[in-house]
Amino acid sequence: METILLSDSAEDVSAAAELIKNGEVVGIPTETVYGLGADACNEAAVRAVFAAKGRPADNPLIVHLADFSQAAHYTLFIPPLAYKLAERFCPGPLTMVLPKNEKIPMVTSGGLDTVGIRVPSHPVMHGIIERSGCPIAAPSANISGLPSPTCAEHVMKDMNGRISAVLDGGDSKFGVESTVISFDSDDTVRILRPGAVTREMLLGVCREVVIDPAILRELKEGEKAVSPGMKYKHYSPKADIIMVEGELEGFKEIISRNNGEGVYSLIFDGDEKDFPYRHFTYGADSSEQAHWLFQRLRELDEIGAKKVYVRAPLKDGVGLAVYNRLIRAAGFEVIRI
Ligand code: AMP
Numbered sequence: 508m509e510t511i512l513l514s515d516s517a518e519d520v521s522a523a524a525e526l527i528k529n530g531e532v533v534g535i536p537t538e539t540v541y542g543l544g545a546d547a548c549n550e551a552a553v554r555a556v557f558a559a560k561g562r563p564a565d566n567p568l569i570v571h572l573a574d575f576s577q578a579a580h581y582t583l584f585i586p587p588l589a590y591k592l593a594e595r596f597c598p599g600p601l602t603m604v605l606p607k608n609e610k611i612p613m614v615t616s617g618g619l620d621t622v623g624i625r626v627p628s629h630p631v632m633h634g635i636i637e638r639s640g641c642p643i644a645a646p647s648a649n650i651s652g653l654p655s656p657t658c659a660e661h662v663m664k665d666m667n668g669r670i671s672a673v674l675d676g677g678d679s680k681f682g683v684e685s686t687v688i689s690f691d692s693d694d695t696v697r698i699l700r701p702g703a704v705t706r707e708m709l710l711g712v713c714r715e716v717v718i719d720p721a722i723l724r725e726l727k728e729g730e731k732a733v734s735p736g737m738k739y740k741h742y743s744p745k746a747d748i749i750m751v752e753g754e755l756e757g758f759k760e761i762i763s764r765n766n767g768e769g770v771y772s773l774i775f776d777g778d779e780k781d782f783p784y785r786h787f788t789y790g791a792d793s794s795e796q797a798h799w800l801f802q803r804l805r806e807l808d809e810i811g812a813k814k815v816y817v818r819a820p821l822k823d824g825v826g827l828a829v830y831n832r833l834i835r836a837a838g839f840e841v842i843r844i
């Protein structure tokens with residue numbers, strides 16, 4: 508299959524929408540990361556998404572809508588708190604897990620009786636949803652297990668020959684996937700995957716925001732994942748990633764002891780003064796680090812890095828999302844100094 512590259516012109520946005528309407532899979536830009544979009548109600552199209560990524564069948568796809576008011580068409584029940592959250596955070600990088608109705612096929616929800624609903628803010632993505640007239644199921648547009656794509660070039664690299672088209676809508680603004688939440692009670696939500704909508708922001712609307720413990724640690728043997736994505740190794744480049752928590756001086760000491768061929772450091776902007784080892788930087792604060800993380804992991808693979816020591820981000824605000832991706836990329840290998 509030839510994968511065509513589309514631009515973000517009105518004509519190409521319509522072409523992408525038409526392809527999706529006709530059951531094809533298209534790489535599409537969003538404000539979080541690029542997605543592999545297909546008609547969420549078309550089982551064959553959704554199967555093609557799983558096949559293109561090599562994604563396990565029990566890992567559900569998020570369904571993207573043009574407006575939260577459409578969520579009622581695809582769900583059995585929407586709690587009042589969800590509407591309140593939608594008012595504040597939709598469109599934007601928030602996915603709400605709700606009980607699905609029969610319009611969403613089981614393939615899309617990975618066999619679950621719930622569906623993750625999101626209303627993206629990216630104008631091109633919004634245009635594609637509106638013009639296709641479909642709810643769009645879209646996981647991140649990477650080969651399963653690899654770092655998520657934050658530009659069209661990354662999608663082409665992973666998906667060339669596997670899907671019909673990729674639409675180039677520029678770099679993804681946030682660089683990490685959406686915040687996924689479920690509802691614990693009338694006034695409490697649970698973060699299943701951290702993202703750019705932070706716990707602190709959610710607390711502006713909810714009385715309580717529970718951070719699911721599996722966000723920061725490995726599932727124990729036999730423990731059930733509240734969110735299937737927690738079970739899988741994720742976001743990993745070919746290089747071995749080791750996360751290092753602590754001050755810069757201690758970090759440098761670790762590199763001096765472990766330096767060698769193919770060893771790289773991924774450090775914060777500002778750390779590079781008097782840093783005599785091979786390194787990349789990934790931003791000065793959590794938002795910048797979210798934006799650059801996946802791009803840097805891909806670059807490290809391109810130059811053939813074997814082992815990468817990464818300075819661990821903060822665990823609050825958007826930092827929690829960056830930490831969550833890195834600890835999975837590292838297969839939970841963390842050095843604490
Ligand atoms: P991705 O499509 O790569 O952004 O990953 C989507 C992730 O959202 C999945 O791996 C799940 O962990 C989570 N998710 C999506 N739908 C549900 C759901 N119905 N229940 C719980 N978690 C979900």
Ligand code: MG
Pocket residue numbers: 646647655
């Ligand atoms: Mg993904």
